[in-house]
Amino acid sequence: MEYLLHILILIGIYVILAESLNLIVGYTGLLSIAHAAFYGIGAYVVALMALKLGSPFVINIICAIIISGLLGGLVGVPSLRIKDHYFIIATFAFQVIAFSILNNWVSFTGGPMGLPGIPQPVIFGWQVSSHLEFLLLVGAFAILVFWLCHRIIKSPFGRVLMAIREDEVFALAAGKNVALYKVAVFVIGSGMAAIAGALYAHYISSIEPISFTVMESIFIISIVIIGGAGSLWGPVVGAVLLVMLPEILRFVGMPSSIAANMRQILYGGLLVAFMMWRPQGLVGKYGFRLEDTKK
Amino acid sequence: MSSWLKIDNLNKHFDGVKALVDFSCSLDKGEILGLIGPNGAGKTTLFNVLTGFIAADSGSVVFCDVYLHKKPAHRIANLGVARTFQDLRLIKQISVLENVLLSFRKQPGENLANTFFRAGRCRKVEAENKDAAYSILGKAGLAEKTNSLASDLSYGQQKLLSLVCCLVSDADLLLLDEPVAGIAPAMIEQILSIITDLPKQGKSVIIIEHNLEAVRQVCNRVVFMDAGEKICEGTPQEVHNDPRVIEAYLD
Numbered sequence: 231m232e233y234l235l236h237i238l239i240l241i242g243i244y245v246i247l248a249e250s251l252n253l254i255v256g257y258t259g260l261l262s263i264a265h266a267a268f269y270g271i272g273a274y275v276v277a278l279m280a281l282k283l284g285s286p287f288v289i290n291i292i293c294a295i296i297i298s299g300l301l302g303g304l305v306g307v308p309s310l311r312i313k314d315h316y317f318i319i320a321t322f323a324f325q326v327i328a329f330s331i332l333n334n335w336v337s338f339t340g341g342p343m344g345l346p347g348i349p350q351p352v353i354f355g356w357q358v359s360s361h362l363e364f365l366l367l368v369g370a371f372a373i374l375v376f377w378l379c380h381r382i383i384k385s386p387f388g389r390v391l392m393a394i395r396e397d398e399v400f401a402l403a404a405g406k407n408v409a410l411y412k413v414a415v416f417v418i419g420s421g422m423a424a425i426a427g428a429l430y431a432h433y434i435s436s437i438e439p440i441s442f443t444v445m446e447s448i449f450i451i452s453i454v455i456i457g458g459a460g461s462l463w464g465p466v467v468g469a470v471l472l473v474m475l476p477e478i479l480r481f482v483g484m485p486s487s488i489a490a491n492m493r494q495i496l497y498g499g500l501l502v503a504f505m506m507w508r509p510q511g512l513v514g515k516y517g518f519r520l521e522d523t524k525k
Numbered sequence: 526m527s528s529w530l531k532i533d534n535l536n537k538h539f540d541g542v543k544a545l546v547d548f549s550c551s552l553d554k555g556e557i558l559g560l561i562g563p564n565g566a567g568k569t570t571l572f573n574v575l576t577g578f579i580a581a582d583s584g585s586v587v588f589c590d591v592y593l594h595k596k597p598a599h600r601i602a603n604l605g606v607a608r609t610f611q612d613l614r615l616i617k618q619i620s621v622l623e624n625v626l627l628s629f630r631k632q633p634g635e636n637l638a639n640t641f642f643r644a645g646r647c648r649k650v651e652a653e654n655k656d657a658a659y660s661i662l663g664k665a666g667l668a669e670k671t672n673s674l675a676s677d678l679s680y681g682q683q684k685l686l687s688l689v690c691c692l693v694s695d696a697d698l699l700l701l702d703e704p705v706a707g708i709a710p711a712m713i714e715q716i717l718s719i720i721t722d723l724p725k726q727g728k729s730v731i732i733i734e735h736n737l738e739a740v741r742q743v744c745n746r747v748v749f750m751d752a753g754e755k756i757c758e759g760t761p762q763e764v765h766n767d768p769r770v771i772e773a774y775l776d
Contacts, residue, residue: 381641386651388633389627393616400614403576404694405602405630414637516618 235361239433241473242368243426246375248453249467252348255451256459256516257388258415259395260309263447264321267328268420271298272427274332277345280472287351287432294424302420325444332439333392344438351432364433371429375422380462381479382418395460395516437491437498445494452501459512467513472497529554529729530698536586537570537753545581546572552731554697555724559744559761562734563773567753568733569611572700576608577601588698603630607696609687611703611733617676621667621686624675625658626651628690657693665689666715681708685716685736692719698722699730705739717743737765749773 251265275294279285308320332339339345350359351367358367382388393401394408401408430438449472457468476493484492508518528551530729537545544567560568573579577585577598596685607628616624632654633639634647635648662668665685670678678686684704691699697741702719705713713736720743723730734740740747741761749770757767764770 382637384628385637385640385647387637387640388631389619390635392619393627396616397614399578399610400616401627402578402598403602403608403610403614404628404690405599406627406635407597407599412774418637445527 232361235365235371237473237477239361239365239368241469242365243292243430243433243462244450244453244469244473245372245466246426247423247450248457248469249375249379249462250419250426251450252454252459252461253382253391253415253422253432253467254419255512256464256514257383257395258412259453260306260412260415261318262305262321262416262419262455263318263444263451264305264325264328264476265419265423265450266442266444267325268298268302268423269427269430269446269450270332270437270439271301271420272424273431273437273442274339274345275424275507276428277348277431278338280349280432281345281347287353289429291425291428294428295421298424298427299417300432302416302418302423303313303413305420306416309412309416310409313392322444325447329439329443332442338513339439342439343347344436344440346436347434348431348437349434349473350435358432364429368433371425375425376462376466379424383462387411392460426498448501449497452497454511456500456511458511458516461511461514464511468511471512528552529589531585531587532571532575533585533587535565535571535574535586537574537579537581538767539583543567543576543753545584548750548753548755550748550755550758552698552729555727556746557635557724557730557732557744558722559740559747560731560750561735561740561747561764561770562739562750562756563626565752566750567612567684568750569702570753571750572608572614572702572731572733575601575700576606602694605695605697606700607691607694607698608700609684609691609702609704611706613680613683613687615675615687615690617674619675620672621662621675622655622658622671624686625662625689625693626654628694629657630694638692654693661689661693665719681712684708685712688716688719697728699728701730701732701734703733703735705734705736713739741765 241260247265247269254260254262261512276290279290279293292329305321305324309317312320333342350357360365390401390406394411397443398408453468453472454465456472458464475496476489479489479492530552532550535545535548548571562568570579574581577596581594588604588606591604595686616627633643633650639647662671667682667686668684675683675686688704705716717739720730732744744761747761747764749756749764751773756769757764
């Protein structure tokens, strides 16, 4: 039973990550491979505050969202000047820098050993300790993030994002401040990723930089693209599928040493296959291709 | 009285190619100006400079007493300048209706804080815009296509839609880049009749068009340009009979 709850909690965390990345990649057409960095920043801010300051969870998570959101805005800024592949490299650089800091600033972040012993969160007197309670917490946040994304996408703001994805020149000619929208969507997406990080830190209770590498970023991108970039339900479908996939490998009796490699091969293979034959993902309508955004 | 739109001595060079050379021109409210000239004459460059997509090397543009040069494209658009593109830009992955809705200026719902904290007002404006969009799409004969993707429209309908997008923007100055090129005669008539009506709504238009018959039909005044320079200017008839124009078109 705990095993099942564990899987569901992970799905919830990845739904948050994928929905938030979907705003940036799927709806605005900016391919970012820095999402794991914001996930990690959220986790580390919450862990450090809980361990060093002992401040309450609600305050910590708000700080994590704000810090990650501001850094996200910083990553959004280069998107105003550089495009396509060059922008992807810029986000890649941010991802590498963030990981290096987490990994090397030993006195502050604990270095490669990470931060162990993160206490269980207490929310207005409710101590979240059992798997079921964590599932409720993660589920509530996942629903909140999904609802926020839904509202954003169905608003005139979301309509402008989709216009930017396809043709920035048209959006400019229609009087939309494209630069502002791009930075804003990065702030929002990064802030949401920090929520996932905060929940993960408290749930696992011990975080290490290795959880927030570029591999993790690519995993989140795979969820978005395989599920369906630019659709609301795509990231949910993708998260369920890609989180459960390695568990299926476990059940067919593959030894864990092979399963780990097998998983990487599967993710990579799936991503390539989807980009080639079904760029709109499982449930999406919009075919994710860089060429669409270029013109 | 100073002109409503005043273009003064614009210059623009692209690596030695002269796209605009001391180009000056003015436009009054309610006027329809035709801009003709051979390919590469700098007509579209002029539009790009007017709308802020390209910065001129020198010269100035004053629209309703506001200097336009050095202003970013989206701000110029919000000052009341709308344009269409020669290569027909529309957002093809969203519906015809959404393309029109996108073109309304200054929507409260485009500010996310309003979406969440002043949802009532956003919904009200959105509903009003939708009504306006339905009505104008109806008039343009696109009512049946309201919910189709913009990519499902025929070429002529897409041109019509991009004109509709300009109309709902409530801009006072419309810059139309080849509005009737490459479309069926019946639709040309429809588009020209929409354009002819614009001065009655207090709007001014500059049209780039190779179809001289269409230009003669709708324009009060025509400017002929070649190699970035204004060669001559006058009524459609005068320009049409100018030997330099005849020479350029016979080449």
